[in-house]
Each structure stands twice: as C-alpha cells, then as structure tokens.
Amino acid sequence: MLTDFIAQLPNFLAQVATTEVPVPHDLEIPLPIPEWALKLWVVPVFLLHIFFVNLMVGGALMAFVNEIIGLRFPRYDRLARCIGETVTVNKSLAVVLGIGPMLMMNLLYTIHFYSANALTGHAWALLIPLIITVFLLAYLHKYTWETWTGPRKGRHVLVGGAVAALFLFIPLIFLVQVNTMLFPDKWSQVKGFFTALQIGNVFPRYFHFVAASLALMGLFLAGWFGRKSFPVEEKLPEFTRPELRRHFYRWTFWVSCAQFAFGPLVFFTLPTQGITATVMLWIFGAVFVAILVLGLLWKEIHESDARIGRRFWPIAALFSLVVLGMGQGRHVYREAALAPHKEAIARKTAEFRSIELGTQMRIRTGLGAGDALTAAPSGKKLFAQTCAACHAVEKATSAPSLVEIHSLFKDNPAGIVSWAKAPGKKRAQYGPMPPMAHLGDDNLALIAAYMLEQGKGATAQPTAAP
Amino acid sequence: MDFPIFHLEFLGNRMLIAITAIIHVLINHPLAVGAYPLITLLEWWGLRKGEPAWDKLAYRIVFIVFIITTTVGALTGVGIWLTTSLVAPFAIGSLLRVFFWGWFAEWLVFISEVGLIMAYYLTWKRFATPRLKRLHVAIGATLSAFSWLTMALIVAILGFMMNSGAWTQDKSLWSAMFNPLYLPQLAFRTPYSMFTAGLFVWFCIFFVTKRDDPIRPRAVRLVAIWTLAWLPLVVLGALWYWRSVPAAMQANANVALLTQAFSQWHGMFIKIIGYTVAVVAVMALIGAVRPRALPRYALLVPFVLSIWLLGHFERVREFIRKPYVIADYMYANGVRVSALPVYQRDGILPYATYSAVKQATAANALVAGHEVFMLTCSRCHTTAGMNNVITKFEHLYGREPWDHEALVGFIQGMHLTRTYMPPFPGNEAEASALATYLRSLQPPAPAVSAAPAVLTANR
Numbered sequence: 001m002l003t004d005f006i007a008q009l010p011n012f013l014a015q016v017a018t019t020e021v022p023v024p025h026d027l028e029i030p031l032p033i034p035e036w037a038l039k040l041w042v043v044p045v046f047l048l049h050i051f052f053v054n055l056m057v058g059g060a061l062m063a064f065v066n067e068i069i070g071l072r073f074p075r076y077d078r079l080a081r082c083i084g085e086t087v088t089v090n091k092s093l094a095v096v097l098g099i100g101p102m103l104m105m106n107l108l109y110t111i112h113f114y115s116a117n118a119l120t121g122h123a124w125a126l127l128i129p130l131i132i133t134v135f136l137l138a139y140l141h142k143y144t145w146e147t148w149t150g151p152r153k154g155r156h157v158l159v160g161g162a163v164a165a166l167f168l169f170i171p172l173i174f175l176v177q178v179n180t181m182l183f184p185d186k187w188s189q190v191k192g193f194f195t196a197l198q199i200g201n202v203f204p205r206y207f208h209f210v211a212a213s214l215a216l217m218g219l220f221l222a223g224w225f226g227r228k229s230f231p232v233e234e235k236l237p238e239f240t241r242p243e244l245r246r247h248f249y250r251w252t253f254w255v256s257c258a259q260f261a262f263g264p265l266v267f268f269t270l271p272t273q274g275i276t277a278t279v280m281l282w283i284f285g286a287v288f289v290a291i292l293v294l295g296l297l298w299k300e301i302h303e304s305d306a307r308i309g310r311r312f313w314p315i316a317a318l319f320s321l322v323v324l325g326m327g328q329g330r331h332v333y334r335e336a337a338l339a340p341h342k343e344a345i346a347r348k349t350a351e352f353r354s355i356e357l358g359t360q361m362r363i364r365t366g367l368g369a370g371d372a373l374t375a376a377p378s379g380k381k382l383f384a385q386t387c388a389a390c391h392a393v394e395k396a397t398s399a400p401s402l403v404e405i406h407s408l409f410k411d412n413p414a415g416i417v418s419w420a421k422a423p424g425k426k427r428a429q430y431g432p433m434p435p436m437a438h439l440g441d442d443n444l445a446l447i448a449a450y451m452l453e454q455g456k457g458a459t460a461q462p463t464a465a466p
Numbered sequence: 467m468d469f470p471i472f473h474l475e476f477l478g479n480r481m482l483i484a485i486t487a488i489i490h491v492l493i494n495h496p497l498a499v500g501a502y503p504l505i506t507l508l509e510w511w512g513l514r515k516g517e518p519a520w521d522k523l524a525y526r527i528v529f530i531v532f533i534i535t536t537t538v539g540a541l542t543g544v545g546i547w548l549t550t551s552l553v554a555p556f557a558i559g560s561l562l563r564v565f566f567w568g569w570f571a572e573w574l575v576f577i578s579e580v581g582l583i584m585a586y587y588l589t590w591k592r593f594a595t596p597r598l599k600r601l602h603v604a605i606g607a608t609l610s611a612f613s614w615l616t617m618a619l620i621v622a623i624l625g626f627m628m629n630s631g632a633w634t635q636d637k638s639l640w641s642a643m644f645n646p647l648y649l650p651q652l653a654f655r656t657p658y659s660m661f662t663a664g665l666f667v668w669f670c671i672f673f674v675t676k677r678d679d680p681i682r683p684r685a686v687r688l689v690a691i692w693t694l695a696w697l698p699l700v701v702l703g704a705l706w707y708w709r710s711v712p713a714a715m716q717a718n719a720n721v722a723l724l725t726q727a728f729s730q731w732h733g734m735f736i737k738i739i740g741y742t743v744a745v746v747a748v749m750a751l752i753g754a755v756r757p758r759a760l761p762r763y764a765l766l767v768p769f770v771l772s773i774w775l776l777g778h779f780e781r782v783r784e785f786i787r788k789p790y791v792i793a794d795y796m797y798a799n800g801v802r803v804s805a806l807p808v809y810q811r812d813g814i815l816p817y818a819t820y821s822a823v824k825q826a827t828a829a830n831a832l833v834a835g836h837e838v839f840m841l842t843c844s845r846c847h848t849t850a851g852m853n854n855v856i857t858k859f860e861h862l863y864g865r866e867p868w869d870h871e872a873l874v875g876f877i878q879g880m881h882l883t884r885t886y887m888p889p890f891p892g893n894e895a896e897a898s899a900l901a902t903y904l905r906s907l908q909p910p911a912p913a914v915s916a917a918p919a920v921l922t923a924n925r
C-alpha cells in the first residue's frame with residue numbers, strides 16, 4: 001500500500017501542479033449597464049423562464065404517465081391529453097423567456113459562461129437539434145391524439161415517451177453548463193459533457209429540478225383545471241372539478257415532501273467555496289415557507305368539495321416565495337463562489353490594458369513598439385511576405401520567375417511598380433495577379449529593386465509543370 | 467485567447483454557424499416575416515367578401531407556418547446565438563455589450579411576437595362572431611408588424627459587423643445601429659421576405675386545396691398579384707444595397723481595395739437578382755392571368771432561385787466583413803485591432819490562458835505551432851476538413867516539401883496579398899513554430915515516377 005502510494009506520489013503532485021486555476025482576460029468593452037442592475041434582475045427574469053421550463057418538463061412527464069394509465073382507465077387518457085395540450089404552449093414561452101436571462105448571464109458572467117460552454121461544446125451544439133426534435137414530436141403527439149387510436153395507439157404512446165425522455169435529458173445539458181461555470185478550478189479537468197457531469201453536484205441538483213418540475217406542474221394543473229372557465233364537463237366528463245383539484249393538490253404535496261429529501265442532498269453535496277451566512281439565510285428562509293405551503297396543501301386536500309380551492313392563490317404566492325428564496329440563495333452562492341476568480345480576472349485584464357495602451361503610445365510617439373515593429377521595411381522582407389508565394393527566383397511555378405521579370409524590366413523598375421498596382425492577365429498558363437496598390441509606391445519600389453537584383457545573377461529553369 | 471477552444475476539425479467552426487443561420491433565414495424571411503401578413507390578407511379578404519372558403523384556406527396554411535416557425539424557425543434563431551457563443555465567444559460577447567439595449571428590445575419584441583403567433587393561431591376557431599373576427603384580423607396585422615420588427619432589429623447587428631460606422635469613435639448604440647449598411651440591407655430583406663412568402667403560400671395552396679376546389683385559382687391569382695407587387699421593391703432594395711457595399715467597404719478597410727474575388731461575387735449578385743426577378747415576374751404574371759396554367763412543381767424553380775439569391779447575399783455579406791468580425795475593432799480570430807502590436811512584439815502565447823506553452827522555441831515548435839494554429843487560425847480554418855489550410859498551401863507551393871522560410875514569410879505577410887485575412891498576431895518565433903507545425907502536416911510528396919499521373923489526375 002504505502003509503496004504504491006509513494007510510487008504514485010510524483011504523478012499526483014504533477015497533477016496538482018497542473019490544475020492551477022486559469023485566469024483569462026475579460027472583454028475590453030465595458031458592461032452596458034451597471035453590474036448591480038443586472039444582478040437585481042437576473043434572478044426574477046431567470047425564474048420566469050424556469051417556471052415555464054418546469055411546466056413544460058413536468059407536463060410532458062405527467063402526460064406520458066397518464067396516457068399509460070389511460071390504456072387501462074380511459075378517463076386518464078383524456079386527462080393526459082388535456083395536460084399535453086399545455087406543453088406546446090408552455091414550451092414556446094419557455095424559449096422566448098429564456099432569451100433575457102441568457103443575455104444577462106452572458107453579460108454578468110461572460111468569461112465563466114462561455115468557458116463552460118466551450119468545455120461542454122459538443123453537448124451544447126446538440127441542444128438546438130434536440131430541442132427542435134422534441135418540439136416537433138410534441139406537436140405530433142398533440143395533433144395525432146384523435147387519429148392515432150386503436151392499433152396505432154402504441155405508436156402514439158411511444159411518441160409521448162420520446163417527448164418525455166428528451167425533455168428529461170435536455171435540462172441536464174443546461175445544468176452541466178451552469179454548474180461547470182461555477183468551478184474554474186476544475187476547468188482543466190473537464191474534457192467534454194461526460195467529465196463535466198462529475199464535477200460539483202450535478203445529479204442532486206438535477207433530481208431537485210425534476211421534482212420541482214413535477215410539483216410545480218401539479219400545482220399549476222390544480223389551478224388550470226380548477227378554474228371556473230375550464231370546461232370540465234365537456235373536456236373531462238368523468239372527473240369533477242373538486243376531484244381534479246384534490247388529485248393535483250395531493251400530487252404536489254407528495255412530490256414536495258420528496259423535495260425535503262432532495263433539497264438537503266443538494267445542500268450537503270454543494271462544494272463549500274460559496275456557502276456563506278447570506279446563502280443559508282435565503283435557503284432556510286425558503287425552507288420555512290415551504291413548510292407553510294405543505295401545511296396549506298394538507299388542509300386543502302382534506303377540505304370539502306364545496307370549499308376546496310379557496311387557498312389556491314395563497315399557496316401559489318407562498319410557493320413563488322419558496323422558489324424566489326431558493327433562486328436568490330443559489331445566486332448569492334454563485335456570486336460568493338466566483339468572487340475571488342472575478343477579482344483575479346479584473347486584475348489581469350487591467351494589467352493587459354496597460355501593456356496595450358503603453359504599446360499604442362510608443363507607436364504613436366514614434367518610439368516604436370519593439371524590434372519587430374520598428375525595423376524599417378526591406379525589399380527582401382516585403383518580397384517574402386507578399387510575392388514569394390507565387391514568384392520564385394529561377395523556376396516559373398504559378399507565376400513568372402524573377403529571371404524572366406529581370407529580362408523584361410531590367411532598366412525599368414518603375415514598370416514593375418505600375419504593373420503591380422494594376423496588373424492585367426498576360427499569360428494563359430497562370431492565374432491573374434491580385435493588385436498590390438495598397439502596399440504603396442515606396443514599398444513597391446523596394447520590392448522592385450530587390451526582384452531585379454535577385455533575377456540578375458540567376459538563370460531561368462524550364463517551367464515545372466506543362 | 468481567453469476561452470477554452472471548441473474546434474470542429476471536420477465540419478469547420480464557421481460551417482456550424484452557417485448551417486444554423488441559413489436554415490434560420492430561409493424560414494424567417496418567407497414564413498415568419500412574409501407569410502403572416504399574407505395570411506392575414508387572405509383572412510381579411512374572406513371576411514370582406516363574406517366567403518368562408520378564404521378563411522378555411524388561410525387557416526390550413528397558418529397551421530403549417532405556425533408549426534414551422536415555433537419550432538425550427540424560432541430555435542435556429544436562438545441557435546445562431548448558441549453556436550456563435552461556442553465558436554466566437556469574444557465576438558458575440560462584445561456584440562452583446564454594444565447592443566445590450568437593442569438585444570433587450572429584441573427580446574421584448576420576440577416575446578410579443580411569439581405571444582401573438584400563439585394568440586393568432588389558437589384563437590382562430592374560437593373567434594367566430596364578426597366582431598371577434600375583425601379583432602382576429604387585427605391580431606394578425608399586429609403580429610405581422612412585430613415579426614418585421616424582430617428582423618429589423620437584428621439586421622442592425624448584422625450591418626454593424628460589416629461596417630461599424632461612427633461607432634468606433636463615439637461608442638454609442640445609435641451609431642452602432644444606424645450603421646451605413648443597415649437601411650439598405652433592410653430595404654432588400656423586407657420585400658425579399660414578402661415575395662418569397664408569396665411563392666411559399668402559392669406552393670402550399672396546391673397541398674391544402676383539392677384540384678377542383680373553386681377557391682384554388684382565385685387564391686393563386688391573389689397570391690400571384692401579391693408576389694408581383696413586391697418585385698419592383700426587391701429590385702430597388704437590392705440595387706441600393708449593391709451600391710452601398712463598395713463605398714462601405716472602402717470606408718472601413720485599411721486596405722481599401724476590392725479584390726478580384728470580391729468584384730466577381732459582387733457582379734454575380736446583380737446577375738442572380740436579374741435571373742430571379744425575371745423568372746418570378748414571368749411566373750407571377752402567368753399565375754395572375756391564368757392561375758391554372760402552372761403545375762405545382764414549376765414553383766420550385768423560382769423558389770430555388772430565390773434561395774440562391776439569399777445565399778449569395780449572405781455570403782457577400784460575410785465576405786465584406788472580412789478580415790474583421792466587428793469592423794475596425796476585432797479581427798475574425800478574436801484579436802482586437804489595438805492589441806495586435808502587443809502580440810506581434812511579445813507573441814500571443816504569453817497571453818493565451820489555456821496554451822500548453824507560453825513561449826515558442828525551437829524545442830517546442832510543434833506544440834507551440836499547434837497552439838498558435840488553434841488560437842489564431844482555427845476559428846475559420848481546419849487542417850484536414852472544411853477550408854483546410856494544408857490544401858491551400860498545396861495550391862500555393864505544390865506537393866514538394868515546403869520551404870520553411872517561404873512559409874514564415876507568407877504567414878507574416880498574408881494580410882498584404884489576401885486582404886480578407888487578418889494580420890498574423892504573433893512574433894517571429896511563433897510564425898516559425900506555426901510553419902513547422904504546418905509542414906509536419908504536409909502529406910508526403912508523391913513518388914517521382916508517379917508524379918505525372920497525379921498531376922493529370924488533378925487537372
């Protein structure tokens with residue numbers, strides 16, 4: 001054991017040495033609005049987006065499960081259909097409402113967001129095709145409900161299953177992205193989506209998210225089917241309104257109870273670098289309100305048919321508070337976790353800016369930026385940079401050789417300059433020469449002199465390829 | 467320099483964005499921007515004439531448009547953003563900072579647009595009374611306005627990338643938005659959207675009506691007239707754009723020079739405009755006079771032509787902005803113009819966060835060369851896939867082993883002969899390391915005896 005350990009020690013140490021935290025430079029253009037304003041808005045705007053994401057994911061899952069139950073008990077098939085109808089609307093809202101928070105995240109966490117992006121690049125590139133696929137399948141599922149029946153029902157259920165599975169997978173890509181951006185110290189270990197799954201606490205967060213989607217959708221449906229304007233008798237004749245309310249309250253209640261297991265799991269697996277007193281305050285405040293929500297749900301479930309539904313809006317309001325508290329806690333955690341790294345980035349960015357401005361100043365004042373830039377242009381260097389790709393000294397490859405040019409222009413260097421500024425096409429075997437006027441007469445004269453000098457002593461070789 | 471590098475060696479990074487963007491624009495222009503106003507027109511026409519057949523037709527077409535725009539259309543739009551953040555985070559990050567309020571406004575307009583699309587489609591059957599029906603037509607008209615507005619806002623950003631106008635001096639959002647190429651582009655894209663919507667809806671009519679349905683010829687006639695009506699504006703918009711481009715290019719490029727490739731492309735644009743407009747005009751005339759005369763598949767010809775036109779338009783647009791990704795401010799490889807001298811003096815590797823080596827030396831030339839390639843070339847080039855540099859050097863230097871000095875000289879001066887290329891942002895040692903790396907990738911020269919055969923095969 002011990003000898004093994006000692007044998008591996010150098011490897012281990014080398015690994016530790018290479019896993020230093022990368023500190024990039026920030027972009028040069030300053031933020032267009034103050035950072036505090038972005039921080040104020042990013043959480044509520046993000047929660048609005050995630051609200052519809054939750055409804056979309058939860059809805060797809062619940063529609064699928066109810067459709068399967070409906071194979072045996074037909075009234076659940078109709079219920080599944082009514083749930084499924086909300087998915088295609090919620091998905092559109094989820095997409096459009098996602099633009100704003102993404103814009104704000106891109107500004108607030110420019111370096112972190114894009115770095116996590118690139119590190120899980122292939123999964124990120126797959127997002128759009130996957131989302132398009134699941135959206136098209138969701139429409140297919142919705143608009144074939146009446147036609148794919150009988151022997152075709154199996155196909156319909158399968159499509160619903162594919163929709164649910166894709167909706168379960170896609171959030172994982174986003175989750176890996178926002179998780180990866182939190183841990184710059186792990187970036188050098190990330191080699192794509194699958195390794196990124198292993199840093200931080202992706203899976204506990206993922207289960208927490210899926211359960212939240214189910215709970216939120218349950219509460220949403222208690223309100224959606226429970227509202228006066230929903231035609232229960234027409235669309236779900238085998239159910240009564242109070243029955244639907246109770247059914248989905250109960251669902252919300254039990255899933256929320258499960259969150260009391262997932263929540264602590266997320267909390268205790270969270271890397272400690274961002275946990276502060278403020279984070280605890282937000283999270284435990286939200287947990288306290290969540291207990292109130294459970295109490296109210298319990299009361300509603302045991303309410304008589306005549307009175308059930310009266311506490312819906314208070315529950316919805318408190319539920320929103322829970323989500324806001326959790327979201328804010330999450331944000332404060334991210335801020336605390338990234339603060340040292342953001343500071344290091346700001347320092348490094350300022351450092352580079354001063355180097356850059358110093359260089360610009362030296363160029364402007366004529367001091368020169370350094371050897372490479374102060375060196376006077378020479379015909380040799382200019383020829384190598386602009387002409388040598390096509391013109392060789394002796395051999396005519398893709399253009400006439402310098403020997404040939406010498407024989408044409410030996411007493412007339414100015415002729416080379418004027419030709420180069422506006423070349424024509426002379427020889428059938430070569431392509432046309434691009435104009436070089438932008439180099440300026442002085443540089444072209446230097447080149448011409450160099451060309452003639454090189455072409456003078458040499459002798460022509462036959463063309464390489466006929 | 468400042469982001470881990472995502473690189474698609476086979477497809478090429480540009481292609482990932484290009485595919486997404488082309489699909490998006492081909493759906494956005496004819497369907498989102500053009501089709502909603504035309505469908506609203508059909509619906510309004512039916513309401514005015516009191517003929518439900520028009521309404522039924524419009525509803526069937528709006529279903530197709532609704533499904534496509536809320537899936538592939540909307541998502542590829544977001545996709546341009548997502549793929550760009552993968553490939554060129556430095557560019558999209560900078561653009562977002564310049565255009566924050568524009569982007570924010572775009573977001574609000576986009577929310578309204580999608581909300582209106584859903585309201586328009588989902589309430590179609592429910593709004594049955596004449597009063598509600600009029601309201602429904604009004605929703606359609608508002609939706610059309612918002613669809614156009616989303617395009618109008620985003621085109622400002624595209625124009626900015628090509629020519630930043632006064633922004634480089636005053637850094638204001640207004641200067642950035644009303645850059646010299648903005649209005650000409652919009653003047654082309656708007657009528658383009660409308661006339662291609664005509665072609666699309668015309669095509670749809672064949673699929674949603676029966677052969678003997680009396681509405682079919684009448685609808686074809688109406689749509690043909692719509693298409694015809696927009697054609698003059700397409701020509702005017704295209705000419706305006708075509709004439710503003712060289713001026714904008716001369717004003718923005720340090721090297722004010724229209725390369726031969728560009729002038730060829732530029733001339734090509736006018737030719738395609740000519741073909742497309744001529745073919746569409748003839749077909750639309752036939753459609754307006756004898757609506758039954760044209761078979762459905764004949765419509766594919768103008769459709770393909772108009773896709774070609776737009777494809778060329780976008781390619782020219784992409785070509786003009788080179789070598790910059792944001793004109794006069796940032797090169798396509800993410801190097802800012804004002805930081806270039808620093809890299810040319812000190813090298814780029816000391817400032818590259820994720821580079822395995824910080825200095826190019828003779829000992830690490832291959833590794834350093836690879837890093838330099840990834841940092842400075844890989845946003846546009848690959849070494850074995852699309853737009854690969856090895857093939858380009860083979861065209862230049864043939865298949866015999868390349869001369870190291872020639873390669874180094876070319877790398878440092880390529881922006882002088884190929885003005886669409888950014889200047890090499892590295893020092894002498896890095897240019898040499900890059901040359902070493904590129905030479906290591908050169909395929910072995912063919913055996914001497916086989917040479918003539920290979921040469922003939924290549925011709």
